[in-house]
Amino acid sequence: MSRSNPRVLSTLERAGGFASAQEVYRLMQREGESIGLTTVYRSLQSLVNDKIVDVLRRDDGEAIYRLCGDAHHHHLVCKNCGDTVEIEGGAIEKWAKVMAEEHGFREVGHTAEIFGLCSKC
Amino acid sequence: MSRSNPRVLSTLERAGGFASAQEVYRLMQREGESIGLTTVYRSLQSLVNDKIVDVLRRDDGEAIYRLCGDAHHHHLVCKNCGDTVEIEGGAIEKWAKVMAEEHGFREVGHTAEIFGLCSKC
DNA sequence: ATGGAAATGAAAATCATTTTCATTTGTGAT
């Protein structure tokens, strides 16, 4: 088994929020780091095993990773111009927790996004 | 644009619960139906557009489809066994509305899902 | 019957992810 390459973790941190393996890889390339895509995948997997990062799925099926326990935020996206606002999701956190408990679920996470037309569009 | 092949919907119904495109296809084959994989994908997509079926992602990233209940609801999904509970999202609706207003967004919609380990897993 | 639009499906293309495998690197013993 392989252990995580520390540069992968540090890049994921720097990405803030979510990032896919491909994105982490591209980011490292752009920053001149020499690393193979395979190693990025392996490192992320290992971080997931160690419960250092969470993994989710985007709507398109791509896996996205995020530091565990990271205070996370949600997005308000304009469906016309793509403009995005980071918003706070305290209400969601509470809702997710309550719903999960109500149904006996553990180790819960969630995704939530709002989309609409921004004031300019 | 293409419309859904009715046999796809009927097969998905018969499958009860969730089924992936590949599973619907295999099921139809086993039952002697003559249909192409492409048509299965197209039909499922079209059913999703028409909000007749829901689509989720398995842990491995494969898309799974299921007949929609009626009202707008959210999902509590077990990331191990895929078991799913439909939950009510009143809190989310309110949150989305408030956040959108706060930032001057109109015509808002949202997505939200909770995932974790169910009591059996 | 006739023409055009929609539906179909086989095969190729795409794309994320995993596997293979040969090479490199790190480490501990001598």
Next chain:
DNA sequence: ATCACAAATGAAAATGATTTTCATTTCCAT
């Protein structure tokens, strides 16, 4: 320093779901 061996690395091939292409077939309205 040298040898030996395990772990890490990454390029390239394999995998598998999904999408696209495109030629053909089916449907309908005239």
